[in-house]
Amino acid sequence: MHLKSFKLERYFSQYEFSVPYLMCASDCEPLTQQELLAMADAETRKLWRDLSLAYTETAGHPLLRQAIAGLYKKIVPEHVLVLAPEEGIFIALQALLKPSDHVVAIWPGYQSLHEIPRKLGCTLSFWKPEKKNYPRFSVSRLKSLLRKETRLLIINFPHNPTGAMLDKADFSELVQLAAERGLTVFSDEMYRFLEHDSIDRLPGLCDLLPKAVTLGGLSKGFGLPGLRMGWLATQDRKLWLKMAAWRDYTTICNSAPSEILGLIALRNREKITSRHRKTILANLDLLERFFARYEDRFDWYRPRAGSIAMPALRNTRDAGPFCADLVKKQGVLLVPGKVFGCEAHRFRIGFGRKNLPQALEQLEQYLKKNLR
Numbered sequence: 001m002h003l004k005s006f007k008l009e010r011y012f013s014q015y016e017f018s019v020p021y022l023m024c025a026s027d028c029e030p031l032t033q034q035e036l037l038a039m040a041d042a043e044t045r046k047l048w049r050d051l052s053l054a055y056t057e058t059a060g061h062p063l064l065r066q067a068i069a070g071l072y073k074k075i076v077p078e079h080v081l082v083l084a085p086e087e088g089i090f091i092a093l094q095a096l097l098k099p100s101d102h103v104v105a106i107w108p109g110y111q112s113l114h115e116i117p118r119k120l121g122c123t124l125s126f127w128k129p130e131k132k133n134y135p136r137f138s139v140s141r142l143k144s145l146l147r148k149e150t151r152l153l154i155i156n157f158p159h160n161p162t163g164a165m166l167d168k169a170d171f172s173e174l175v176q177l178a179a180e181r182g183l184t185v186f187s188d189e190m191y192r193f194l195e196h197d198s199i200d201r202l203p204g205l206c207d208l209l210p211k212a213v214t215l216g217g218l219s220k221g222f223g224l225p226g227l228r229m230g231w232l233a234t235q236d237r238k239l240w241l242k243m244a245a246w247r248d249y250t251t252i253c254n255s256a257p258s259e260i261l262g263l264i265a266l267r268n269r270e271k272i273t274s275r276h277r278k279t280i281l282a283n284l285d286l287l288e289r290f291f292a293r294y295e296d297r298f299d300w301y302r303p304r305a306g307s308i309a310m311p312a313l314r315n316t317r318d319a320g321p322f323c324a325d326l327v328k329k330q331g332v333l334l335v336p337g338k339v340f341g342c343e344a345h346r347f348r349i350g351f352g353r354k355n356l357p358q359a360l361e362q363l364e365q366y367l368k369k370n371l372r
Contacts, residue, residue, distance in 0.1 A: 003119055006111050007339045020331040021359035026160060026308050028194070028223040028276035028352035036224070036261055039268040047260050058252060059244060060231070061259040067266035068231050071216070072204045075233050079206070081243055082254055082262075085190060085217040085230030090116060091246040092186055092213050092232055095239060097122055101151035104142065108161060108340040113154050113188065122151075134301065135162035135310065139173045146177075152184050157202060158191035161340050161348045162310045163303025165200055175208050185212045190230075191306040193221040193273040194352075196281060200304055206233040213239065220307065221273050222265050223352070228255065229262040276352060280307055283351035290360055294367060307352030310337065312345045319347040325370065330362040 016022065040048060047063075059065065060082025068082070069075045083091065089112045097103065099121030105114045107126035114124055125145040129135040137159075146153075155174070157166050166174065178185050187205035195201045206214035217230030234240055265272060284302060291300035291311065299312040313319050320336040327333045337346030353359075 003115055004111075006115075007341075008111060008335065011335060011339050015327060015333050019327055019333045021333065021355065021362055022353065023332050023350060023356065023359040023363070024308075024335040024348050025350040025353055026306075026348075027220050027225045027350075028307055029279060029354050030223050030225065031265075031272070033261070036264055039271065040264045041267065044260060044264045044267065047263070048257075051256055051260060053256055056253045056256050056259060058247065060254060061263065064259050064263045064266070065231075067263055068216070068233065071266075071269075072207045072214075072233065074207045074235060075204070078237075079233050079235055079240060081232045081240060081247065082259070083230060083232065083247060084228040084251065085215065085219055086112060087247075087250050088215050088217075088230050088232045089113060089188070091243050091250060092215070093117060093120070094246050095242040096152055096184060096186065096213070102147050102149045103152045103154065104145045104150055105154040106137070106156050106159065108337075108342040109154075109156055110160055110188065111340075113156065113186075117152075117154075127155075129162060129164060135159070135164040135303075137164060137166060137170075139166075139170045139177070142174065143177065146181065146183075150181070150183060152186060153178060154186045154188070155205075156188035156190075158194060158303075158305035160188075160191065160306065161308050161335075161342075163306040163308055165195070165304045166202065168200075168202065171202050175205070178209055178212075183211070185209060186215070187212055188215045190215060190217050190220045192216065193269065194277065194280065194307060195305040196277065196284070197304070204233070206235060210235045211239075213243075218262055218265055220352075221276060222269075223272065223276055224262070224265055227258040227262055227265075229258050276307070279354060280352055283353075283356040286357060286360060287349070287351060290364070297367065308348055308350050310340075310342065310346045310348055312337075312343065312347070314345075316343075316345045318344045320344065323347055326363065326366055329370070330366045332359050332362045332366070 065077035065080040093116045103117045205212040213234045219225035335348040
C-alpha cells in the first residue's frame, strides 16, 4: 500500500525535538515515569516489580482491558483490543472498508482518518465546520453528505485540530441518524476526558451503537504518548475478531512495561486528567488575554474541549511563512493550517504544556519586532 507522505508527522520531524517551545503540541504535559509509578497501588506495584519482559497477550493484559472497559457502560473486556493509537486507525479501517465504499469523514482531521480510506479505493465526502460559526459542525450538513451506499462515518470529538465539540442534542441526533441508516461509525475519541467543563463530555459511541468502533488512548488526555497505548472498543464481536486478525500482521502484541504503566494511569484517571484540565484552563485564560491584545492580527475563538485550537491570521494571509519565520527567530513552533488541509491562514496552537506562558512571551516579542 503506497500512502501519501504524512504531512503533520513530516512537519514535526523537522522540529519536534530541537525547538525550545513546542507551542503546537496536541498532548498534555507528559508525566515522568517516577510520577506515574508513585500513583501505583499494591497490585500494580507488584506487577511492575515482578514484570517479565516476555511476549504479552495479543488483545492486551486482562487487567488493562478491564480498566478500559470501565470507562464505558456497555463495554466488557472482551470488547477491547489494546494497541498503539495509530495502529488502531490502520487496523479498524482495513477491517471496515473495501474498494468503492462511500465514506463520510470529518475534515480537517488526522491524516490517516481519510488517507487510508482513499488508498483503499473508497469514495470520500468531507464533513467540514461552518465558516460563519467556526468551528461548529452542523448535523444538517452531515445529513446532506450521506448516500444510500454510505458504508462508514468517521467522526472525532473532541476534534483535532479545532477543539470543537458537538452539543449533546446534536450528538443524539447524529447517533439516531446512524442507527436509522444502519451506519457503522468510527469514533476517534483520543481527546475524551479533556472537556473544559465535564458537563460537555459525550458518551463513548461504542456504548450507544452496536456497530460503532471507538478509538481511545493515553497519549492526549493522560499525557503519556511515550507509552504508545491505545485501544479499539466495539460491541460487534465479529468485527472485533476481524480487527484482532489484522493485528497479527502489525505489532502482534504490546510492550509489557507500557501495559502496566497504562494500567496505573487508568486507575488514576481523574487525578491525572484533572491535573491536565487545570493546566489547560489556566493557559486558555492567558491565550484569551493575549489574543485580545492582538485582535487586529488574529481571529481567535475559545474551544470547549481538548488541548488545541485553530486560530487564524487576519486578512487571510498564509500562515506558512509566519510559522516558519517564528520558529527560526524565536524557537516557537506552530503548525500552519495547510498541513491539515484547511484554510491557509489558520494555524494550530497547543495549550496543554506548562511552558505555554514562556512560549507566549517569545511569540509576543516576535510580534513586536516583526509585525508592525
